[in-house]
Amino acid sequence: MKAVEIKIHNFRSICDASITLAEYGILVGVNNAGKTTVIDAIRAFYGKGVKFDKSRDFPHKGAEDNESWVEIEFKPSAEEIGTLKDEYRSENDTFRVRSYLSSDQKDKEGKERSGPYAYVNGELSEERFYGFKNVGQGKFGEIIYIPAVSKIDEHTKLTGPSALRDLVNTVLSRVMEESGAYQALSESFSEFEGAIKTESTAEGYSLQSIETDISEELSDWGAGFRLNISPVGVDDIIKGLVNHEIIDQSMDKAQPISAYGQGFQRSVIYTLIRVAARYGPKKKSPKKKEFSPELTWILFEEPEAFLHPTQVSSLNSDLRSLSESLGSQVLLSTHNPQFATHSIRNITAICRLQREDCRTRSYQVSSDELDRVLTVNQQDAQAWQAAGIPIDQDDLQTDMEAVKYALWLDQKRSSAFFAEKVLLVEGPTETALLTYMFDHGLLPDCKGVFVLDTIGKYNIHRFMRLFQSFGIRHYVLYDFDNGRHAPIDQTIQAASNEFTGGIDTFPEDLERFIGIAPAGRPHRKPQHVMLQVAQNGIDLNPLAAKINALVSQ
Structure with a gap:
């Protein structure tokens, strides 16, 4: 069940x-x-x-x-x-x-x-x-x-409820039902009871003498008294006879678990x-x-x-x-x-x-809601293709949408599930720079904000829709590129939902906004920006003001 x-x-x-x-x-x-x-x-x-x-x-x-x-x-x-x-x-x-x-x-x-x-x-x-x-x-x-x-x-005690006691009890009770050794032990206890009751101390005291003395006192009431020595049961064995220890294999000796x-x-x-x-x-x-x-x-x-x-x-x-x-x-x-x-x-x-x-x-996102998100994302891809944006044929399959989410929701990006707010940015350049700014006290309004690299503006809408299903408040900041990618801009705006706190852009791109030339090759953008910040004393206050204002909405 x-x-x-x-x-x-x-x-x-x-x-x-x-x-x-x-x-x-x-x-x-x-x-x-x-x-x-x-x-x-x-x-x-x-x-x-x-x-x-x-x-x-x-x-x-x-x-x-x-x-x-x-x-x-x-x-x-x-x-x-x-x-x-x-x-x-x-x-x-x-x-x-x-x-x-x-x-x-x-x-x-x-x-x-x-x-x-x-x-x-x-x-x-x-x-x-x-x-x-x-x-x-x-x-x-x-x-x-x-x-x-x-x-x-709490989990290893044998004198009360615990995982270890339950485990031992489950196995031992089954074993004892058909155990020849336990049957022999029970029979030995019967013999033991008959013998031990008659054995006495040097003064003549015995269990049998106790029975006799008490019975004589109760005889006027028509009653007698008897002491019984019962065979050891499962509970008795577990409570009084079973113990456990941890063996340190490197030293070949028992160690207390507190060690x-x-x-x-x-x-x-x-x-x-x-x-x-x-x-x-x-x-x-x-x-x-x-x-x-x-x-x-x-x-x-x-x-x-x-x-x-x-x-x-x-x-x-x-x-x-x-x-x-x-x-x-x-x-x-x-x-x-x-x-x-x-x-x-x-x-x-x-x-x-x-x-x-x-x-x-x-x-939660239900299976039906997840299918709807994947389908709408596919419709966006088809609209982009119709608008003249090159789209690989594999990217027009719904299964590819599922593959992309599976690849992107890695351990780092899954941190979004635990954040109060998420700032969606295009790539590693923004995450590196914003981390630097946070460490230097430039983003006081970003406490509890997780910066998520969406691997390009083509994917921002995908995260927005998924975060809507999980109630994750999110904000969007990306390069507008002077409107050169209008269908993508329209998709991002259309993906805005009740959990979208705000959307903002850099008119051209991040580099020009902070006053530096773009990197010679796109893949060098993160190290190029961070080197310029480290060596040339770039004024990051305008960027900080923009981000603080965005996430404060």
Whole structure:
């Protein structure tokens, strides 16, 4: 089973949000945008670690009613859907459940609605899902939550719930069911019980004497007393007999895990969870009537924490592979653009959260919306060709539009998903110069602005349209070239949308605007401009004024 959509109503900064869920979902956005709120809403749905407190969790602004709920749509496997009650099944072989966190509505017993209510024939039922009062009934699978900051002990302790304890318990309990060694141990305990109760100390004290003395005191009540020594069970073995250690292979000795850095400790946490998923319960027989789907949903906050770039890349690949396995799913929140670097068709898995006037909004591009963006871009290319601009035949294919986005949304450009504002410029010359100006305090209004190289003005409109779908506020600055490329200028203007903060141009080009001659060859433009700035004391204040004014809109 997989979760395919979540709706959140009146939970913290979210008044209403609908998020499409992928096997490997990514939550992005600036700090305090609402990423943790989405993850906590899921935890509240499952009743795991988040208990709704209206004074804390109800929105302080923007709510239009007094209800708080989280609604999730699930898609069971073909095998699992056959055991789901017919009334809960949708036309798409999914089922949707709303878990009330707070409500003024009453149930059939006259009590405030709480817990899960399913949809029946497209309408929300008045009865709890499968009649249960809480979600701990195995109908939604399990979630594993890894916070941004957590202690290794929380995941490796054996005296209470932890990833390691669950893993050991899963395997050991199965082993002990058919273990000859455990059967022999149980029989030995029976013999041990009979012997140890009669053995006594030098003073004549024994367990049997305790039984006798207490029984004599209770005899007037017609009662007796007995001490039993039970065989060691799974819990006893795990709590009292199992321990773990980390072996430093270079020294061939055990080391406390506290001797290792946070990056290693976090890797251990993830490794335990990944291995635990591999050792999960065996699939149930399809003949079984009970609906008990398999889903291990990992909610991972900032998985990049304490990891080097190469480790982040490896973790990204591992998580993606895990999410593609049957009954597994991953949703992570991140500030690392490496996780947001997708093939264009997978970009629908990214949900960008944005805080607007104390309220969180969610932005995603759907498959249909992505197709529309690619199609409109193609229409622009055809219009350019009709206007006499040379266009390669490959560039007139919709698939080429997808290829271009996939190439351009590399790790660096994906930083746009995490920026408050994005300034779209033509190329590396502008990014280098603006970085220099920012470092020298010339762009005080550009805090939080990411400068994105669009690889030429021919591509500016493509980023504008994609950023519209993700709610990314952007600004445009490019060379007007004295109007020599009118069809392209018109396309950029036409691509302006509600998230376009402003469009400005250099009348001719950047070089002439700052008072230097153009480079002899186009590919030398970046180093040519930066050398002139470094050696000739170019006055950059007019350029700074232009940029500050643009991004302040």
